[in-house]
Amino acid sequence: MDRDSTPRAADLAGDLDPRGPIARPSLHEAIVTRVRDMIIEGILAPGTRIHEGNLGKELGVSRTPLREALKFLASEGILELSPGRGAVVRQFTPKDVHDSLIVLGGLEGMAGRLACQHATDAEIREVRQLHDRMIEMYTKRDRLPYFKLNQGIHAAILHLSKNEPLMYLHGILQGRLRRIRYIGHEGPEKWAAAVADHEDIIAALEARDADRLASALAAHMERSWDRIRDGL
């Protein structure tokens, strides 16, 4: 509020340190991300009941903030709350995964359409650069950087939509599926097809062809399902 009225310390810090004010991650946030990661990495397997006492002791926090974090994660759909029985790591059926991927494709399609309208040429070039670096990693068969760049491109398109609610919903669904995708079912055989998909996507974005971009993203997601469906 009215930061210009006290220009000294605030602007000095602002100029010298573009990182802004020091924001320690609150314990709440720390626990949430920690537990979420534990679920994604499979340390907490789907279907397992979460023991508040043990988990709290293991994380070095008392039950109260841990319980609050569990409620938070339950709202994301990663956990299920059975009254009197505590929190259980949610199991996703193959249909759940498929349905989620369909919606995810639709959301990215929406984002693509909006990006064609709202993105600047410079921003699109940045996505192209991400893509080029991804291709580089692909030719080197360097899987982990490839995977991260892949995710980064999708996130970038969402960002270009400049639609916060859209990004939010996408993030929720993405979070649910990260567990599935983390395992990395994607066999190297079909790797090439995914790269080809991405080439289409970037081309459509550069041409600002909204319809083509949307259908390319949806198709990409459909093929992603084909890649992981066998792993259930």
Add this chain to the structure above:
Amino acid sequence: MDRDSTPRAADLAGDLDPRGPIARPSLHEAIVTRVRDMIIEGILAPGTRIHEGNLGKELGVSRTPLREALKFLASEGILELSPGRGAVVRQFTPKDVHDSLIVLGGLEGMAGRLACQHATDAEIREVRQLHDRMIEMYTKRDRLPYFKLNQGIHAAILHLSKNEPLMYLHGILQGRLRRIRYIGHEGPEKWAAAVADHEDIIAALEARDADRLASALAAHMERSWDRIRDGL
């Protein structure tokens, strides 16, 4: 699990009481819906800090379950958490509302496409019946039942998609906007246009014309924005 192996008590209860097992609404759930309603009805205005002590005393619960409910609502995006400063009722800018409506239209469009594939004829007839009753309320100028039936039709279309994640995301966004729509900006002048939109929507659904249904739903949402934009 294997209910048929012990047919006596279980099936007896199941046959006699179709309501299933007794499910008391947990206090957690009760508080969540209560506070959410308070926000929707404007009792807790956007921007206000939530005072845990007072609100807890008012609801007759201690701070612990209340705090858990607040975290839950924060995950839905209805509240914001400022570390050290507690929870604040989120304010939505006009852009937030517009962006949300765009996404909402897109989600309903997706649902419409899926409904055209998956819905049975009987289910579509049920939606038509909802529509007819809505028209009836419209001709009587009976606003509240009209509003509820209107919401019901949209919910029904989502349901016909038979895609749980889609319904879930729609519910979140819908929940955020209910506060805005609850006020009831919709002037009676433009009422007729909304009814005409719905007529289109039902017709497209009955024809199972996915493209037409999707665009009708998106357009309907776009016009909904025109109706409420003046009220900020």
Add this chain to the structure above:
DNA sequence: AAACAGAATTCTGTATGCAGCATGCTTGCG
């Protein structure tokens, strides 16, 4: 008179303790 420093108050964040319910085991009976 305005502004700053300091103290007091108040509220959030966390820990702990207790009550109620769910679960697993043991024992008694058919």
Add this chain to the structure above:
DNA sequence: CGCAAGCATGCTGCATACAGAATTCTGTTT
């Protein structure tokens, strides 16, 4: 020997108590 009822244990749900941070008020200083 099988089954069921009762009992014991352990966990969740909630309340309360305490510590630390934020805010506000007051008194002093320039």
